[in-house]
Amino acid sequence: MAGQSPGLKRQLSLLSLIALAAGAVLGGWLAEAPYWFELTGAGAALIFPILAVVLVPIGLAFAELTSMLPYSSSVDVWSSNAMNPTAGWATQWLFFLVQVVEPPLVAFIFVTAAGYFVDVPVPVQPLIAIAIMVLWYVFSNFNIRLTGVLAIVLFVVMVGITVGTSIYYLSSGHWEYSNISDHGGLFPHGMMGAVAAGSALVLKYIGFAMTPTMVQETRFAAKKMVIVILAGLFIPALVYMLATFAIGGLAPHDVIAGLSVPEPQLVDQLGMPAIIGLLAIAAGLLYAFTTLMGFWTSSARVLYGASQLRQLPPWFTRTNRHGQPYIGNLVVLGFGIFFAAFTSTNWVQYTYSLSVVAAGAVYFLGCLSAYRLRSKRPDWERSFRSPVGKPMFVLGMLVSAAITIVGVTLLPANAWPPIIAYIIIGALVPVAMRIYRARVDEDYTPLVLGPDDVGKVD
Structure with a gap:
């Protein structure tokens, strides 16, 4: 495989991957905020930091596995070693779903932003997203x-705009806590609404799990991936x-x-300076673009990694002169x-629920892999070891499991x-690969990469 292309x-750099991870997590609220407020009101402000803490056990499992098995195949090679190649492929295929639905999601955010300025007919919206x-x-x-x-530059600009506009809203004289307290409080739909929102909003953190797929393109030690993952949360x-x-x-x-795009529409309704609304739109589009970059890159690496393990044809490991x-x-x-x-028109709920169900399953299999490999391969070097160990992975x-179960209901x-x-x-791919091996290359048998293979595959 190594001789077929530059690899x-x-x-x-560490900073660029942090920007990609955090930027991918932050993408989309320009058009997604109405869904958040529909689910649980302003209480989403508290749910986001709670979710970051709740997802830490999963992040630590992913960080330990990356330090031990640093491959772009990530979840695939982890599950293959912990269980078997069939489980590895199933995990990889679910992970690909989590990644690959994000580019069309953020493409629709551009469409929604355009709708603030001009009327975009519904049949035309998917065409613009595709373009x-x-x-x-x-x-x-x-x-x-x-x-x-580009990720670093966009991250600094868009976060700077968001912090600036948020401070302006809070000090503008239009911000009133009564808008929250007099309308059901932080959680107007009660605990059930908060739980449903927590499960749905897990989608906003999916970016932290994509970073291990880029480990073969980083200039820093794999043990530092924990920094990227926690920063992404x-x-x-x-x-x-x-x-x-x-x-x-x-x-x-x-x-x-x-509202379709709350920030600029509220700016208009409340008579704030138009530049504030335009800045909000600009930041929203930058977030969407960063998300598109991160998840697209990760999706392609998921396919590349599966090909490294010979679960897909060797064509997917071919790279151009730019790598x-x-x-x-x-x-x-x-x-x-x-x-x-x-x-369709409910694209936010559609993509959220689709991604959350698949992500919950991938997280479960990742934590299970970390748990099993602690017993199965205790001798393998882990340059980063999750604190607490197995109990942390059980918590993950x-x-x-809770994420997946609630996600199905949505x-x-x-x-x-x-x-x-x-x-x-996904079920037909292994069948097609058996046919490929029988007709094209009998020696192209599935691989299970281990620590000794690091540096030997592109």
Whole structure:
């Protein structure tokens, strides 16, 4: 495999990967905030930091596994070693779903932002989203260092704008706590609404789990991935808390839930300077763009990693002269178009529920892998070891199971057809690979990579 193409290149710094992770977690609230306020009102400001803490056991499991088995195949190689290659492929295929539905999600955010200025007919919206993904596909085939540098610049600018506009809202004279307290309080739908919101809003943190797929392109030691993962949880938690609380005091939760792009619309309604609304839109689009970059990159690496393990044909490990898996990028574009075509006007709930169910399953299998490998491979070096050990991983499995169970209850009817189609495709891939081996290459048998293979595969 190594001789077929230049392979992945180590060009991502610690700071650039933190920016990609935190930026991917932060993407989307410009158009997603109405869903948050519909679920649980301004209480989302408290749910975000609580979720960051709740997800720590999962993050620590992923960090330990990455330090021990630092491959772009990440969850696949972990589950393959802990259980078997079949479980590895199932985990990888679910993980790919979590990653690949994000590009069409954020592409629709651009469509929603455009709708603030002009009327965009519903039939045209998926076409615009697809066009945005095609443009990024072109850019995705260039040097990943450009993606890393761009992520840092965009992260600094968009967080700076959000902090600035939030401070303005709080001090503008239009912010009133009565908009929260007189309309059901922080949690107008009670604890059940808060629990449902907590499960749905887990989606906003999925970016922390994508970072191990880029470990073969980093310039820092794998043991430092824990820094990236925790930054991907707690930096967004603070930003979300500030922004949600600032927006929540501008109007009652039911009013905000009825707006398509709350920030600029509230700015208009309350007579604030127009520049504030434009800055909010600009920051929202930058968040969406950063999310698109991060998840697209991760999705292509998931395919690359599966090919490393010979669960997909060797074509997916081919890279261009910039070290980009160009066939993987093309497949990501294809899936993005597929999910965009299925998306309707309730695209936020559709994508949230679809992703959360798959993410919960992946988190569970990741924590289970960490648990089993502590017993099965205690001799393997772990440059980062999760504190508390197995009890921490059990806690992570419990959290993951709860996420999946509640997520299933939120699935809208139109989410089931693509899920069923996706599962069928995943089940057919191993069958197709058996045919490939029989007809093309009998020696192309599945691999289970271990610590001794680090540095021997591209």
